[in-house]
Amino acid sequence: MHTFKPVFLALALAAAASSVHAGDDLLVHRVQQEKGMNLPAKGMTMAEVEKRFGAPTSKLDARGGGSRRQPVINRWMYPGYIVYFERSRVIHTVLNTPAGNNKDPSNPR
Known part of the structure; x- marks a missing residue:
C-alpha cells in the first residue's frame, strides 16, 4: 500500500507537467496568430x-x-476579438478562440 502512493504521485505529476506543456503550446500558437493579424494596437x-x-x-x-x-x-x-481600453487607450486585443476563456466576457462566472 505504501509503494502505491509514490507511484500515484509520480503519475499525477507527469500528467500535470504534460498538460502545462500543452497549454504553453496553445499560448505560443495564439500569440503567433495575433501577430499575423491586423488588430487594434496598444x-x-x-x-x-x-x-x-x-x-x-x-x-x-x-x-x-x-x-x-x-x-x-x-x-x-x-x-x-475583444479590444480592452484603459480609459480611452488600447491596452490589449485578445482573440476569441476556443483555447481562451474570453468567449463571453459580458457574462462573468
Whole structure:
C-alpha cells in the first residue's frame, strides 16, 4: 500500500507537467496568430480604433474606475476579438478562440 502512493504521485505529476506543456503550446500558437493579424494596437485611441476598424458589435459595461490605481477599463467586442481600453487607450486585443476563456466576457462566472 505504501509503494502505491509514490507511484500515484509520480503519475499525477507527469500528467500535470504534460498538460502545462500543452497549454504553453496553445499560448505560443495564439500569440503567433495575433501577430499575423491586423488588430487594434496598444496605445490607439477609441476614436482611432472606430475609424480604422469600424463600430464594434457591442460595447460592454465599463469596469473599475474606483480610484487612480484602478482606472476605467472599457471592452469592445468585434467579430473574432475583444479590444480592452484603459480609459480611452488600447491596452490589449485578445482573440476569441476556443483555447481562451474570453468567449463571453459580458457574462462573468
